[in-house]
Amino acid sequence: MSLDTQANYIRTIFDRIAPVYDSLNDWLSLGQHRIWKHMAVKWSDAKPGDTCLDLCCGSGDLAQILARRVGLSGQVKGVDFSPAQLANASTRVASCYPPLPIDWVEADALNLPFPDNYFDAATMGYGLRNVTDIPRALQELHRVLKPNAKAAILDFHRPNNSTLRSFQQWYLDNLVVPAAQQFGLTEEYAYISPSLDKFPTGSEQLQLARLAGFAAATHYPIAGGMMGVLVITK
Numbered sequence: 218m219s220l221d222t223q224a225n226y227i228r229t230i231f232d233r234i235a236p237v238y239d240s241l242n243d244w245l246s247l248g249q250h251r252i253w254k255h256m257a258v259k260w261s262d263a264k265p266g267d268t269c270l271d272l273c274c275g276s277g278d279l280a281q282i283l284a285r286r287v288g289l290s291g292q293v294k295g296v297d298f299s300p301a302q303l304a305n306a307s308t309r310v311a312s313c314y315p316p317l318p319i320d321w322v323e324a325d326a327l328n329l330p331f332p333d334n335y336f337d338a339a340t341m342g343y344g345l346r347n348v349t350d351i352p353r354a355l356q357e358l359h360r361v362l363k364p365n366a367k368a369a370i371l372d373f374h375r376p377n378n379s380t381l382r383s384f385q386q387w388y389l390d391n392l393v394v395p396a397a398q399q400f401g402l403t404e405e406y407a408y409i410s411p412s413l414d415k416f417p418t419g420s421e422q423l424q425l426a427r428l429a430g431f432a433a434a435t436h437y438p439i440a441g442g443m444m445g446v447l448v449i450t451k
């Protein structure tokens with residue numbers, strides 16, 4: 218499959234998942250993804266007045282947390298290439314008062330429509346595993362961040378511990394896929410496990426970040442190593 222075909226396939230999957238994405242996330246992580254997302258925003262070092270990026274924003278959880286942190290003097294760009302996810306993100310914040318300072322931008326993480334050195338901080342939740350070219354995504358992130366700015370990248374991770382590894386596989390096969398099946402989305406969620414097999418480990422992510430030009434990189438395993446946050450500094 219060419220990279221373009223792969224990207225189209227991934228976009229279609231996320232367009233189809235959009236209507237149930239939030240409920241499934243809450244149910245499957247027992248609400249814990251909200252805590253992990255708050256941790257990622259904290260580690261991004263976003264501050265009041267900052268201009269921030271939420272890459273692969275989906276329905277916009279991280280963009281919303283960033284927006285509350287930067288306040289009305291700041292600005293957040295929520296970027297995704299799935300129109301259905303962005304429509305959902307926009308509807309979710311439409312009734313917020315005071316309004317949140319978020320622009321929803323339909324764009325490819327591999328070719329961002331922003332100038333160099335533009336953002337004070339960035340987040341990416343469950344996006345890096347889905348892009349077709351991870352080194353390129355990290356290079357783009359590096360390009361658009363200001364010097365010394367940080368990005369916090371949250372995603373699944375295969376734990377080193379063999380018991381937790383088996384538990385994670387059991388959980389994906391026996392809870393995640395059957396839950397998705399209820400919504401007619403078996404194929405869409407069955408892809409998580411193979412995508413995780415191909416996803417770089419924490420230490421491989423550190424190497425990739427350094428190759429992309431980041432001056433510092435730390436990978437924090439969370440949930441027993443079943444998730445991780447890569448924190449990188451330009």
Ligand SMILES: C[S@@+](CC[C@H](N)C(=O)[O-])C[C@H]1O[C@@H](n2cnc3c(N)ncnc32)[C@H](O)[C@@H]1O
Binds near residue numbers: 228
């Ligand atoms: C698993 S969802 C994560 C959504 C959200 N960040 C969260 O944490 O709930 C991954 C998102 O990445 C987006 N995505 C994947 N590849 C992308 C790319 N190359 N450019 C922009 N968005 C992309 C998908 O459309 C999808 O909305």
